[in-house]
Amino acid sequence: MKASVDPNLCIGCTQCAGLCPEVFSMDGTLAVAIPGEIPPEDVPQAVSAAEACPVGAIQTIE
């Protein structure tokens, strides 16, 4: 699975980086996801973080 953050939607709340720092981090005021495949052990937390995003800015791709 891969994840990406839409910079046009992200409001910089930092929630995803707090919930799943293995995949999401803050780049200035916006969140970014690691490029490429998410390690399998990090997928559940990454999905939880995506679902928790208040503005639906995180997309996941199988």
Ligand code: SF4
């Ligand atoms: S949870 Fe959503 S709005 Fe908040 S920093 Fe992450 S991508 Fe941006």
